[in-house]
Amino acid sequence: MTRIGLIVNPIAGMGGRVGLKGTDGIVERARELGATPVAAERTARALVRLERDLVSQKHKVGFELIAAAREMGGDLALGREFAVDVLPGRNGATSAADTRAASRELARREVDLILFAGGDGTGSDIHEIVGDRLPILGIPTGVKMHSAVFATSPENAGEVAAAFVLAGASARLREAEVVDVDEEAAREGRIETRLYGAARVPEDRLRMQSAKARSAPTDEAALDAVCRSLAVGMDPRRIYVLGPGTTTRRVLEHLGLPKTLLGIDAVRAGSLVGSDLGERELLALLEGQAATLVLGVVGGQGALLGRGNQQLSPAVLRRIGLENVEVIAGLGKLAVLDPPWLRVDTGDLQLDAELAGYRRVHVAPRREVIFRVAA
Amino acid sequence: MRRYHAAVWDEPLVMEMGRPGRRGIVFDEVEPEVRDAVGDPAELVPAGLRRAAPPELPELSEPEVLRHYLHLSQETLGMMGVSLFGTCTMKYNPRLAWELVARPEIAELHPEQDDETLQGVLELVHGLDLILRGLSGMDRFVFQPGGGAHAAYTHAVITRAYHAFRGELAQRDEIVTTIQAHPCNPATAAAAGFRIVTLPLEENGYPSLDALRAAVSERTAALMVGNPDDMGIYNPEIQRWVEVVHAAGGLCFYDHANFNGVMGKLKARDLGFDACMYMLHKTFGAPKAGGGPAVGAYGCTEELARFLPAPVVVEEGGRYRLDRDRPDSIGKVREFFGNVPQLVYAYTWSRAMGAEGIDEASDISVLLNNYMEKRLLEIRGVAKSHPHLTAPRLEMTRYSLEQVEQDTGITVVDFQNRMADFGIDAFWLSHEPWLVPQPFTPEAGEMWSKEDVDEWIDVLAHVVEEAYADPELVRSAPHNQAIRKLSDTDLNDPANWATTWRAYRRKRPPSDGSSGDGAEPTEDWAKVAP
Numbered sequence: 001m002t003r004i005g006l007i008v009n010p011i012a013g014m015g016g017r018v019g020l021k022g023t024d025g026i027v028e029r030a031r032e033l034g035a036t037p038v039a040a041e042r043t044a045r046a047l048v049r050l051e052r053d054l055v056s057q058k059h060k061v062g063f064e065l066i067a068a069a070r071e072m073g074g075d076l077a078l079g080r081e082f083a084v085d086v087l088p089g090r091n092g093a094t095s096a097a098d099t100r101a102a103s104r105e106l107a108r109r110e111v112d113l114i115l116f117a118g119g120d121g122t123g124s125d126i127h128e129i130v131g132d133r134l135p136i137l138g139i140p141t142g143v144k145m146h147s148a149v150f151a152t153s154p155e156n157a158g159e160v161a162a163a164f165v166l167a168g169a170s171a172r173l174r175e176a177e178v179v180d181v182d183e184e185a186a187r188e189g190r191i192e193t194r195l196y197g198a199a200r201v202p203e204d205r206l207r208m209q210s211a212k213a214r215s216a217p218t219d220e221a222a223l224d225a226v227c228r229s230l231a232v233g234m235d236p237r238r239i240y241v242l243g244p245g246t247t248t249r250r251v252l253e254h255l256g257l258p259k260t261l262l263g264i265d266a267v268r269a270g271s272l273v274g275s276d277l278g279e280r281e282l283l284a285l286l287e288g289q290a291a292t293l294v295l296g297v298v299g300g301q302g303a304l305l306g307r308g309n310q311q312l313s314p315a316v317l318r319r320i321g322l323e324n325v326e327v328i329a330g331l332g333k334l335a336v337l338d339p340p341w342l343r344v345d346t347g348d349l350q351l352d353a354e355l356a357g358y359r360r361v362h363v364a365p366r367r368e369v370i371f372r373v374a375a
Numbered sequence: 376m377r378r379y380h381a382a383v384w385d386e387p388l389v390m391e392m393g394r395p396g397r398r399g400i401v402f403d404e405v406e407p408e409v410r411d412a413v414g415d416p417a418e419l420v421p422a423g424l425r426r427a428a429p430p431e432l433p434e435l436s437e438p439e440v441l442r443h444y445l446h447l448s449q450e451t452l453g454m455m456g457v458s459l460f461g462t463c464t465m466k467y468n469p470r471l472a473w474e475l476v477a478r479p480e481i482a483e484l485h486p487e488q489d490d491e492t493l494q495g496v497l498e499l500v501h502g503l504d505l506i507l508r509g510l511s512g513m514d515r516f517v518f519q520p521g522g523g524a525h526a527a528y529t530h531a532v533i534t535r536a537y538h539a540f541r542g543e544l545a546q547r548d549e550i551v552t553t554i555q556a557h558p559c560n561p562a563t564a565a566a567a568g569f570r571i572v573t574l575p576l577e578e579n580g581y582p583s584l585d586a587l588r589a590a591v592s593e594r595t596a597a598l599m600v601g602n603p604d605d606m607g608i609y610n611p612e613i614q615r616w617v618e619v620v621h622a623a624g625g626l627c628f629y630d631h632a633n634f635n636g637v638m639g640k641l642k643a644r645d646l647g648f649d650a651c652m653y654m655l656h657k658t659f660g661a662p663k664a665g666g667g668p669a670v671g672a673y674g675c676t677e678e679l680a681r682f683l684p685a686p687v688v689v690e691e692g693g694r695y696r697l698d699r700d701r702p703d704s705i706g707k708v709r710e711f712f713g714n715v716p717q718l719v720y721a722y723t724w725s726r727a728m729g730a731e732g733i734d735e736a737s738d739i740s741v742l743l744n745n746y747m748e749k750r751l752l753e754i755r756g757v758a759k760s761h762p763h764l765t766a767p768r769l770e771m772t773r774y775s776l777e778q779v780e781q782d783t784g785i786t787v788v789d790f791q792n793r794m795a796d797f798g799i800d801a802f803w804l805s806h807e808p809w810l811v812p813q814p815f816t817p818e819a820g821e822m823w824s825k826e827d828v829d830e831w832i833d834v835l836a837h838v839v840e841e842a843y844a845d846p847e848l849v850r851s852a853p854h855n856q857a858i859r860k861l862s863d864t865d866l867n868d869p870a871n872w873a874t875t876w877r878a879y880r881r882k883r884p885p886s887d888g889s890s891g892d893g894a895e896p897t898e899d900w901a902k903v904a905p
Contacts (some may be wrong), residue, residue, distance in 0.1 A: 005479065042448065081567075117729060152781065152784070153780070153781065153783075153784035154784075155784040155846075155850075156784050162865060163862075163864055166862070166864040167864050167867070167868075170867070170868065172596075183596075188601070205788045206787070206788055207786065219808070264880075267678050316822055331554075331573075331808050332809075333577070334575065335554060335808045335809070335810050336810070339578075340575050340577060357589070358585065358589030358590075360572070363573070366570040366571065367561065367565070367571040367573065368566065368570070368571070368572050368573070369572075369573045369574075369575060370572060370573070370574050370575070370582075370586045370589050370590045371575060372583075372586065374576070
């Protein structure tokens with residue numbers, strides 16, 4: 001028996017049509033501008049597809065959908081040709097807190113996958129509760145969908161969910177970045193992507209979008225192998241400083257060490273010598289030491305330095321030495337960057353100029369891509 | 376739109392057909408004189424090689440066998456339709472060459488005959504070598520590699536031998552390639568022990584010279600690159616590239632997988648390259664042979680020729696021989712001196728076309744592709760890769776159906792399936808990595824008529840209309856084909872398919888619980904042999 005949880009953010013996407021960059025905290029403004037809910041209709045399209053694909057295979061699989069209350073799922077799920085259970089809940093306006101509460105309850109009930117309808121904000125609310133313990137899958141209904149957890153269309157979300165159910169224990173998952181763009185900044189015309197963490201999503205190259213809605217990369221194995229080769233090849237005399245993100249986390253996983261996903265950690269000779277380090281701690285740790293900085297790339301905008309890793313200040317970077325910076329990224333992630341640049345913005349123009357130019361990025365063991373770094 | 380429906384034969388597997396005792400061929404009894412001379416023919420097979428039990432073969436008459444395989448050939452979802460399978464130029468394989476290959480002068484040769492008795496075929500091989508020298512400017516070709524990737528591998532190994540010969544192999548451990556080079560370039564370089572440095576596309580649709588300069592160093596062993604790439608864009612700076620790599624001490628290899636756009640127009644050697652590769656089964660009218668054995672013709676300069684795989688066909692005073700004694704050779708990459716039937720096709724094609732014909736075919740390829748581009752871009756939701764680039768596309772263009780997918784949820788794979796309903800073979804999507812979402816890459820080449828290409832485009836346009844009007848019709852395609860759409864889930868589960876009779880019997884035992892009719896044919900007879 002496979003069980004899928006369903007959470008709908010009923011107001012997701014309302015800001016898009018009226019030109020607002022998201023609906024976070026400004027539902028009333030969106031309604032005044034004439035925005036109407038789109039989430040219910042798009043969720044229904046996904047569920048119709050899920051139902052169709054499962055009904056045609058009904059003799060093979062047991063399936064149950066557990067939906068959040070009322071307009072957060074139950075209203076749309078009931079009356080279909082599969083078993084539906086609805087979580088208790090109240091009427092009235094819903095909020096991020098309701099999304100998190102429903103996620104908590106679905107996790108407690110041990111569903112196999114959470115199917116949700118919303119945008120990046122909804123995705124990060126759910127991710128905040130379930131992390132990478134429980135696979136998630138987004139029906140794209142929001143304004144911003146930069147995370148790699150969404151299918152490319154509501155129908156495809158339904159198909160991917162059905163395929164997940166039909167595959168049972170052999171369903172394949174991949175890691176996906178959960179990001180959000182700062183909506184305040186976006187309304188002012190600046191794009192600032194923030195990495196919230198890593199989720200697991202069903203793997204489906206054709207029907208799932210990668211970060212920033214481009215073609216989905218299929219470089220999991222190569223990326224994992226290069227992280228491993230870096231981990232096993234570490235010089236025990238050097239300190240390795242690891243920037244934030246899922247890629248650097250893989251490096252530490254190969255050493256059996258925990259990684260602060262959104263922070264800076266340091267290792268030497270197979271042991272952690274610092275976790276979630278700030279600038280001052282880094283400078284103290286690196287005093288008189290040979291060190292290598294290992295960085296990942298935040299998907300979408302190609303940020304290398306100065307976004308989400310400001311602890312790596314100009315002073316820290318100078319102490320490490322620019323020749324000791326190693327960058328790791330999946331080839332697919334690099335291939336879809338448009339324009340094809342990595343960006344640095346350390347706050348020190350001279351340093352940025354020194355970092356600019358062409359740099360080797362490790363994409364697989366013994367394979368590098370020459371990538372332009374732009375200030 | 377032409378109406379179409381593939382043949383659908385509700386027919387058992389060949390192993391399940393026939394009747395005991397039925398025969399396709401009945402052999403004569405051994406004549407007494409023969410038996411007197413050699414004894415019992417069965418005794419000629421060493422005891423250890425003899426089967427303890429006869430193989431369980433289906434018992435069928437000759438017409439039944441022919442009919443069965445004809446039916447199967449009608450259920451292959453294409454290969455005799457209009458096939459604009461880009462990056463892998465599809466050409467007709469002339470029946471004339473087929474008839475030549477079947478003649479006893481070719482069919483009954485053995486490559487280990489004395490060279491003096493192989494003069495005809497060696498002359499043909501040498502003649503093809505000369506033709507390819509003429510097209511490339513190289514000094515010598517060999518035909519051992521069984522395909523394009525194999526020729527790329529041959530180059531990687533020759534690169535290794537060249538630097539080892541010069542005492543620089545320890546230092547030169549990197550091969551530079553580009554992100555749109557065929558994946559066999561980095562793959563074969565890695566298989567030969569090199570590290571890979573890949574250059575991404577930049578503003579002009581090809582990697583920049585600055586990126587190349589940043590990539591090459593005293594560690595550079597070679598550059599392996601195609602031009603034009605799969606978007607059809609020709610890198611006009613290629614000569615500078617070769618200079619940069621040569622200045623650093625590396626070799627330059629031109630992967631001519633996309634030769635159709637430039638054949639007769641440029642010579643790899645004139646651009647400075649040290650070696651190149653042609654795929655006879657793409658460009659030169661030879662059959663693709665189901666993914667091999669085909670031929671990747673590998674040519675190089677005199678400087679590298681000493682490392683070529685042996686034997687090499689050489690001409691001396693109007694006679695031909697196989698030169699096996701080549702002390703610096705990398706050894707064999709495949710048996711003998713190449714897949715001769717493929718060479719006959721390529722020789723026939725080249726001689727029939729002539730230099731002017733080859734030149735004109737390239738023009739037609741480019742013209743037809745640009746005609747296609749104009750018509751395809753008029754179709755709703757069809758975009759070309761890097762649409763802002765004004766550089767002309769040569770023999771193919773990569774497109775994207777991303778807009779259609781976003782509007783309708785219909786993917787490029789759904790398009791492949793639905794176009795097959797109109798007798799159109801599945802198009803090629805893209806090599807890895809996918810730089811554009813929902814990619815497809817049609818390539819016309821010179822042999823398709825304008826009517827063929829128009830039909831292909833009309834079908835694509837029709838399916839786009841269907842995607843918007845009735846997406847379910849497209850998503851559930853094919854409807855007019857030999858088989859229906861298979862679910863990904865079923866395909867990913869080995870329990871649901873079998874490629875051998877033995878696996879089929881293991882996975883689908885007969886419902887009566889028996890092992891089927893007759894003797895146990897599956898695992899057990901594998902154990903019979905001592």
